[in-house]
Structure formats: structure tokens, C-alpha cells
Amino acid sequence: MNKLIRFQLSLMMFLEFFIWGGWFVTLGTYLGYNLEATDVQISTAFSTQSWGAIIAPFIIGLIADRFFNAERILGILHLVGAVLLYLMYQSTDFIEFYPLVLGYMIAYMPTLALVNSVSFNQMKDPAKEFSFIRVFGTVGWIVAGLVISWLSWDAAEGRQDGLLKYTFLMVSIASAFLGLFSFTLPKTPPTADRSKKVSIVETLGLDALGLLKDRNFLMFFVASVLICIPLAFYYQNTNPFLSEIGVDNPTGLMTIGQASEVLFMLLLPFFFKRFGFKLTIIAGMLAWTIRYLLFAYGDSGELIFMLLTGIALHGICYDFFFVSGQIYTDFKAGSKYKSSAQGLITLATYGVGMLIGFYVAGLITNAYLTGEKMHDWETIWIYPAAFAFLVMLLFALFFKNEKIDKKDIEI
Known part of the structure; x- marks a missing residue:
């Protein structure tokens, strides 16, 4: 190039x-x-x-x-x-x-x-x-x-x-x-052959639904959809939360999460090879729980370090779950369903999962409105923390560890 x-x-x-x-x-x-x-x-x-x-x-x-x-x-x-x-x-x-x-x-x-x-x-x-x-x-x-x-x-x-x-x-x-x-x-x-008809099922990646017959992939698929509910809380509520409690430069501080994403993207191959897919995914989901507990009990004064730590965990939350998940999906799909399987996961997470997540986040946030533009944030953040922990437990119990060849985890 x-x-x-x-x-x-x-x-x-x-x-x-x-x-x-x-x-x-x-x-x-x-x-x-x-x-x-x-x-x-x-x-x-x-x-x-x-x-x-x-x-x-x-x-x-x-x-x-x-x-x-x-x-x-x-x-x-x-x-x-x-x-x-x-x-x-x-x-x-x-x-x-x-x-x-x-x-x-x-x-x-x-x-x-x-x-x-x-x-x-x-x-x-x-x-x-x-x-x-x-x-x-x-x-x-x-x-x-x-x-x-x-x-x-x-x-x-x-x-x-x-x-x-x-x-x-x-x-x-x-x-x-x-x-x-x-x-x-x-x-x-x-790149597609225009003479070949492509069905709606293929376009949406739904021809990869056969992968759900595999118990492990089904468990990962369900966990991917469910973990998007706490993810929606982060996207929707973090900036209003920081602004409302009086944190200076909230948008600038949130960029710590993106810097963290770059760092942990570099660390992911080592972690993936050293501890395997299951522990990597579990670490990602546990990070969601820790992050929201830090948000719940931190403040804009002496405990602001808790908020900053929660933001900095974005790299683990996102990379260890979603990027690892893309690698795992590619491994399970094989050559036949590589593109379709990635499309299916994207549709399930950023489509269906996040749609449910934003709706739930809106209802819970509105339920704990304590005054004009004021919320009971401690209680609000407990919900995604508990939900992420529950999803992690389900995944840990029902996902059977499996080995992925080194050649399949190149990032």
C-alpha cells in the first residue's frame, strides 16, 4: 500500500x-x-x-x-x-x-x-x-x-x-x-455476482442460524444479546450521569475509554492465548459489573477516581467480549458461513440486543427520576451491574470450554 x-x-x-x-x-x-x-x-x-x-x-x-x-x-x-x-x-x-x-x-x-x-x-x-x-x-x-x-x-x-x-x-x-x-x-x-440471486435470509446472515445447533455457540449467542442490555446503559446514561453529578469536562474524560480500548486491543492476543476464550469472555463480563458498581458508589469529589476507573474499564468490557466474540464466531463458522455468521452476530447485538437494552435503560432511568433532571444514579447503576453479573454466571455455568487453534485467533 x-x-x-x-x-x-x-x-x-x-x-x-x-x-x-x-x-x-x-x-x-x-x-x-x-x-x-x-x-x-x-x-x-x-x-x-x-x-x-x-x-x-x-x-x-x-x-x-x-x-x-x-x-x-x-x-x-x-x-x-x-x-x-x-x-x-x-x-x-x-x-x-x-x-x-x-x-x-x-x-x-x-x-x-x-x-x-x-x-x-x-x-x-x-x-x-x-x-x-x-x-x-x-x-x-x-x-x-x-x-x-x-x-x-x-x-x-x-x-x-x-x-x-x-x-x-x-x-x-x-x-x-x-x-x-x-x-x-x-x-x-x-464483489457479488449480479447474475446470482441473493435471498433476504443470506443478506441478513440468517443462513448461519444452523450454528445455533451447537450448544456452545448458542450459549455465546444468547450471552451476546443479553450483555447488550448493560452496554446500552453505558452509551445512553454515562454522559448525562457525569454531567448531572457535576463532573468537569465529562465528554473529554469519557475519551479515556477509547484510549483504554486501544491498549487492551493490543493486550487481547496475549490474554486470549494465555487464558483461552472462556476466561477472556468472563473477564469482559465481570468488568461490566465492576464498572457499574464503581459508577454507583463513586462521586465527583474525593471518589472521582472510581468513576475514572469505571470509564477506563471500557477496553476490557468491549474488547474482551465483543472482539473476542468476533474471533470465536469466525472460528465456529468455518469457511462456509464466515460472512453470514458475523452478520448474524452484528444483527443480534447492535440490532436486537441494543434495541432491547435502550428500551430497558430508558424505563429504569425514568423510574428513578427524583426531581427536575435529577436521578437516583446509585440505584440505576445497580441494575446493569447485577444483570451483567447474572449473564456472566449463566455463561460460566453452561459454556463448555473449548480449544481454539492459534491460527484462528490472529487479530
């Missing part, structure tokens, strides 16, 4: 996740403070991510893989997204905002697969080359959070003055730039 293409792909990844991290992290805080949204309405807005994940395979499988170059569809979707983000910036109430965020997530979620397709198409050895490109996405997410806190949009005065709306303007500009920039990316033509 020459330097120009490497630069193009790195910038593409940076912008892709700068855009997502630049508004999604502070969404709950913005909706609560600026659009007077209820906790249930906030959970409904976050669930648009799940609807986007459910619809994305249709766009990728039925359009991108068969008829048009991936970089062109990427460009069009981001240009459409730029318009929707700008309209979200101008919204003044939740009723007006919701259809815009739903439309945006339907446009954005397919781009996560498209940037990977564009990248892989330029690589001779993706196992070695992709991580260098993908890490710029994490850097983009971190930079977005730091910019928001540096400009004090998420500070107490900024929230009261409605400055968080400028996050949508910022990422609208970035999305427009990425949309135009995408047309300069290396050509990535469709």
Missing part, C-alpha cells in the same frame, strides 16, 4: 468515527437539557442506532455488494447525513428531532461496513495492515470528545446555554467533507 492510499484510508477512518463520537456521546445530555426530552424519549432516540444496524445489511447486501462502488455509496450516504445533521442542529423539539436522527442512523450505520470494505480492498494482508488504519477511527472519536470539552459545550454553563447543539453543526461539516472526500478514495467495485 503506497503512502497516499494509506493517508486516504487513515483520514477516512478518522472522520468516520469523529462524526459518530462528535454527537452520539453527548446525545442524552443534549436531549435532556435542550429539548426537554424524557428518559423514555432519550432511549427511543438512542434506539435508532439499532434500527440502523437492522436495516444496514439490506443496503450493503442488496445494493453495495451488487450494483455500485463502495466509495460512491459511502460518499452519497455521508452527504445525505450532512444534511440530516444540519437539520438536527436546527431542531427545537423532540418530535421534530426524532425522525431526523432515525433517518441519519439508517444512513450512517451502513457506512461502518463500507469503510471496512474500502480499506480491505487495498490490503494484501488485512490481518497486519488493518489495525494501523482502524486505530485512526478511535483517534477520531477521542479528538471529537476533547474538542467538545475544550470548547466547553458540555460544561454546566454550556449545557444551560444550549451550546451542545453545535456538536451537530460540527459533525455536519465533517460529514459533508467526508462525503466529498469519499469520491476520491480508491475504487472499490461490487
